[in-house]
Amino acid sequence: MITDLTEGNIRKLLWSFSIPMLISVAFQQMYNIADSVIAGRFIGEDALAAVGASYPITMIFMAIAIGSSSGCAVIISRLFGGRQYLHLKCAVSTICITTLVLSVILTVFGVWQGEAMLRMLQTPDNIFADGALYLKIYIYGFLFLFLYNVCTGIFTALGDSRTPLYLLIGSSLGNIVLDLIFVIPLKMGVAGVAWATFVAQGISSILAFFLLLLRLHQIVTTKLFPLFSFHLLGQISVIAIPSILQQSFVSVGNLFIQSLVNSFGSAVIAGYSSAIKLNTFAVTCMMTLANGLSSFTAQNIGAHKESRLSEGLKESIRMGVLVCLPFVLIYIFLGRYAIGLFMDSESQQAIGTGMLFLKIVSPFYFVVMIKAMCDGVLRGTSSIAFFTTTTFTDLVLRVVLAYWFVKGFHMDSMGIWLSWPVGWTVSTLLSIIFYRMRPWRKHGPKPRRRHKATA
Secondary structure, eight states, X not given: OOOOTTSSOHHHHHHHHHHHHHHHHHHHHHHHHHHXXXXXXXXXXXXXXXXXXXXXXXXXXXXXHHHHHHHHHHHHHHHHHTTOHHHHHHHHHHHHHHHXXXXXXXXXXXXXXXXXXXXXXXXXHHHHHHHHHHXXXXXXXXXXXXXHHHHHHXXXXXXXXXXXXXXXXXXXXXXXXXXXXXXXXXXOTHHHHHHHHHHHHHHHHHHHHHHXXXXXXXXXXXXXXXXXXXXXHHHHHHHHHHHHHHHHHHHHHHHHHHHHHHTTOHHHHHHHHHHHHHHHHHHHHHHHHHHHHHHHHHHHHHTTOGGGHHHHHHHHHHXXXXXXXXXXXXXXXXXHHHHHTTSOTTOHHHHHHHHHHHHHHGGXXXXXXXXXXXXXXXXXXXXXXXXXXXXXXHHHHHHHHHHIIIIISOOOTHHHHHHHHHHHHHHHHHHHHHHHTOTHHHHSOOOOOOOOOOO
């Protein structure tokens, strides 16, 4: 279902649009967590640590996929909001072709340099082989990863948040079932966890691509559209490249953090691995609301209805508070049970590490949520330099402070966790300042006569 976000009650639109997206991300994170839970419970603490050690590397490639998807979604939303359907179809075709080329290049690079990246992170010898195996299989699925993220990003840009939901439910349940089959009766170990993700994501990405083709076929145009446009690729790149850089900054920062965590041994790695998955669940929900706000913003910018942006931000923050609250309460008061999902009670050091991380960072979810919403508006208005600056500030502060606390003050792993709240707080203040500057008044697209719909 394609939804026009430029007309109607803003509160009703954002809630009906965002709830399927939140359910989608819940299922997505559920199967990401299931990988670690099954690895820790049925293979062992070292297996959990091995999956966790490769996680920041996989997140670099995920960052490129998500950044590409975010950039594409803004342009598609703007074209859809402006009723420029011929250009919209050309943009989708251009995106798909570019995605194919980019995913092949990154797959070759990943296979070539994967193990070297693990060694760079000082991955302990007792988990290196499993970590390298998991990473290699994950890399083989880059095409599926990129195709899926781009297709679901386009669905969201068209105001359709339900199709990604259905795809994710199927993919998540399939991934969990395959995890259990490959790991328990087939005893494939860490490789089984990786292959389960590969197969589930492959099926869902192919299905998403064909559903996208059917959806575009419903938008009737009177002329044939070119399959590729360098002009549109340039417009997409203006948004996508900074988005990729923003996501990559975070992932590269996480590489430095992971290297520091690895120096404390496999028990701390296992605890951090479980806690960071739970943290990612919470933060990704906030980012999902922000992505929905970006689509809302971009469609209204395309329709020259900038007056709706302020109310959109306020309503998204209200939703964000409701999303953050359960995570904060669970992680603070029930953190032991949450971390205990990943490992048995014998892993006391690992459980203690994960609990401490969650208690330190979770109260600041309300802070980072406000940053995400302000950034959502900035991204939707193509004010890329501003939200990239806030993210880069967060990254630098977290990495510098983590090393300063551990190396300079000789703190244990708690010094790493303390860097999160500081980075989030400072970057949030910057995001608020940049939003209040209303940069889209100078940098946004200039008003022009609206194109007549050709559908």
